[in-house]
Amino acid sequence: MSSPSSRSHLYRLGAVLVIGIVGFLALKEIATPASWNYEDWYREDAKKEIASGPLVYGGNESCQTCHAEALKELTEFKHKTLSCESCHGPLADHVRNGEKTAAAKVDNGSNWQCLNCHAELITRKLVDNRPDFPQFKVGRVKEHEEVAKGALCQTCHNPHDPTP
16 A cells, blocks of 8 residues: 555646646636627627728629619629629729729739639539539630630620620
8 A cells, every 4th residue: 555645746746737727717717808709709899890990892782883784784694693803803902982093903914813713623513513603624725725826715705794
């Protein structure tokens, strides 16, 4: 049988663990913001802080004021589910406080905006064994290049109504 002094190291280890756990819980309580939402795991005040920041993306509704006719036309075509900002860049780069500050971005010199969505990628979601939106099939890019070397998608396809 062991003597009480031979187990003293276990008592000290237990005391260190208890002090460590109590210290951690106290520090956690001090460091956790008062607005912390334990149910959804976020800080409630963060919503107010984000909302008070400058507007960067405005959604299609923000374009309605000046571009109502273009938006009306767009709703009839295949790209109707896209945000204007998908191709034209963030609202904040075009308008500030209701005043136009710069032209909306449109890259007419390359195909990256089209291929950003329509390039053949293995990771695209399939619906009925087909992509859920049109992509180039294997070899289709080369076929397009044979039609006109270095041609842009916009040569034959209107970005708002991309039907050939």
